[in-house]
Amino acid sequence: MMKAARINQCGGLDVLEYGDFPFPEVGPFDVLVKVMATSVSGWDIKYRNGDLFAKFENKGLPGRAAFPLPQQLGREATGEVVEVGEHVRAFSAGDRVLGLVHPENPSDLNAVRGLGNLSVGIDYPGHAMKGGNAQYVSRPEHYWMKLPDNVSYEAAAAGSWSYPTSHRIVVDRCNVRPGDVVFVTGASGGMGYATLEWARLSGASVITTSRSEKKRQALYELGADLVVDPANITSALEQILQFTRGQGVEHSIEFTGNPDLLDLSFSALRLGGTICPVGGDVQRGPLPWSIMDLVSKEMNVVGIRGSRLNDQRVFLEALSRGLIKPQIACELPLREIREAHRLVENHEVLGKVILKPWL
Numbered sequence: 001m002m003k004a005a006r007i008n009q010c011g012g013l014d015v016l017e018y019g020d021f022p023f024p025e026v027g028p029f030d031v032l033v034k035v036m037a038t039s040v041s042g043w044d045i046k047y048r049n050g051d052l053f054a055k056f057e058n059k060g061l062p063g064r065a066a067f068p069l070p071q072q073l074g075r076e077a078t079g080e081v082v083e084v085g086e087h088v089r090a091f092s093a094g095d096r097v098l099g100l101v102h103p104e105n106p107s108d109l110n111a112v113r114g115l116g117n118l119s120v121g122i123d124y125p126g127h128a129m130k131g132g133n134a135q136y137v138s139r140p141e142h143y144w145m146k147l148p149d150n151v152s153y154e155a156a157a158a159g160s161w162s163y164p165t166s167h168r169i170v171v172d173r174c175n176v177r178p179g180d181v182v183f184v185t186g187a188s189g190g191m192g193y194a195t196l197e198w199a200r201l202s203g204a205s206v207i208t209t210s211r212s213e214k215k216r217q218a219l220y221e222l223g224a225d226l227v228v229d230p231a232n233i234t235s236a237l238e239q240i241l242q243f244t245r246g247q248g249v250e251h252s253i254e255f256t257g258n259p260d261l262l263d264l265s266f267s268a269l270r271l272g273g274t275i276c277p278v279g280g281d282v283q284r285g286p287l288p289w290s291i292m293d294l295v296s297k298e299m300n301v302v303g304i305r306g307s308r309l310n311d312q313r314v315f316l317e318a319l320s321r322g323l324i325k326p327q328i329a330c331e332l333p334l335r336e337i338r339e340a341h342r343l344v345e346n347h348e349v350l351g352k353v354i355l356k357p358w359l
C-alpha cells in the first residue's frame with residue numbers, strides 16, 4: 001500500500017480523501033517513480049468541483065477519454081525512478097525525472113506534424129489517468145523526461161504545467177517580438193506569471209492585472225511594467241493606452257474568463273494585434289467580439305491547447321540555466337491536500353502550492 005489523495009465524487013474540499021491505496025502496478029513498458037513533489041493546479045480544482053464534467057459533458061477533450069472517477073489528481077509530479085519494466089530503455093533506477101504534463105502519442109499524425117499537444121490516443125496524468133498526488137506513480141516510458149542535475153524537484157513540479165503551455169502561447173501562437181507590449185490578465189496565477197516571464201525573455205514589456213493591492217505590488221517586484229486593477233475597467237484601459245502612447249498592445253492573453261477582462265483585452269489591443277483567450281471560469285457563452293470587430297482591428301484570435309514536447313524541453317533548459325523562476329507560495333505535506341486546494345481555489349497565494357508526499 002502507499003499514501004495518496006483521491007476523489008470518489010465531485011464536490012467541496014471534503015471529497016478529497018488522503019489515505020492508504022494499492023501500490024501501482026509496473027508493466028513491461030512502465031517506469032515506477034517515487035514522487036518527491038507534486039502540486040495543486042487550477043485544473044485540479046475544476047476537476048474536483050465538477051466544472052470539467054459540466055464543460056465537456058464528461059466526454060473528455062476531443063479525441064481523448066472521458067474524465068474518470070475515482071481520480072487521483074495532480075497534473076505535475078517529479079521524483080526518482082525506483083523500478084523499470086523489462087522493455088524500458090531510456091530510464092533506470094536512481095534517475096531524477098519530470099512527469100510530462102502533456103505527453104505525446106509518438107505514432108499519432110499530429111505528433112509527426114509537430115503538433116503533439118493535439119495527438120490523440122494518449123491519456124494525460126490527472127485527466128484520464130492517475131495524477132501525481134501519491135507517494136508512487138507508474139507510467140509508460142514516454143511519459144517522463146530526465147531532470148537536469150541542478151534543477152530541484154520542487155521548481156520543476158511548480159512550473160511543469162504552466163511554463164511549457166505559456167511558452168507555446170508566447171513563442172508559437174502569438175510570436176511575441178522584442179519591443180512588443182503584452183497584456184496578460186491574472187499574472188498572479190501560475191499560467192499568467194509564466195507568461196510574464198517568457199514575454200520578458202522575448203524582449204517585450206508586460207502589463208497585467210490583479211484585484212489585490214498586495215499582489216499588484218508583488219507583481220511589480222516580479223517584473224511587470226504596469227499592473228492595473230480590474231475593478232475599474234475604464235481606468236485600466238486609460239492606463240494601458242497611456243503606457244502604449246495610444247496605440248494599444250500587440251498581444252492580449254486572457255486567463256480569467258471574466259467577461260469584463262475579455263472586453264478589456266479586446267479594447268486594449270492595437271490594430272493588427274493578436275488575442276489569445278486561454279481559459280478561466282468555465283463559460284460556454286459566445287466571445288464578446290463581432291465579425292466587424294475582427295475586421296476593423298484586423299485582429300488575430302488564437303486558441304491554445306496544452307504544450308508540445310519541445311516546449312517541455314525548453315522549460316527544463318531555461319530552468320536549468322536560471323532564466324526562469326517558477327514562484328512557489330508554500331510547500332505542504334500531501335496529507336494537507338484540503339488546505340492546498342483551499343488556498344488555490346480562493347486565490348490566496350501568488351505562486352504554486354507544492355505538495356510533498358513524504359513529509
Ligand SMILES: NC(=O)c1ccc[n+]([C@@H]2O[C@H](COP(=O)([O-])OP(=O)(O)OC[C@H]3O[C@@H](n4cnc5c(N)ncnc54)[C@H](OP(=O)(O)O)[C@@H]3O)[C@@H](O)[C@H]2O)c1
Pocket residue numbers: 041042043165185186187188189190191192209210211212215230255256257258261278279280281304305306307347
Ligand atoms: N488552454 C490551455 O491549454 C490551458 C492550459 C493551462 C491552463 N489553462 C487555463 O488557464 C487559466 C489560468 O490558469 P491559472 O492556474 O494561472 O489560474 P488561476 O490561478 O485560477 O487564475 C489566475 C489569476 O487570475 C485572476 N482571476 C481569476 N479569476 C478572476 C476573475 N473572475 N476576475 C478577475 N481576475 C481573476 C486571479 O488573480 P488576482 O486574484 O490577482 O486578481 C488569479 O490568481 C485557467 O482557467 C486554466 O484552466 C488553459
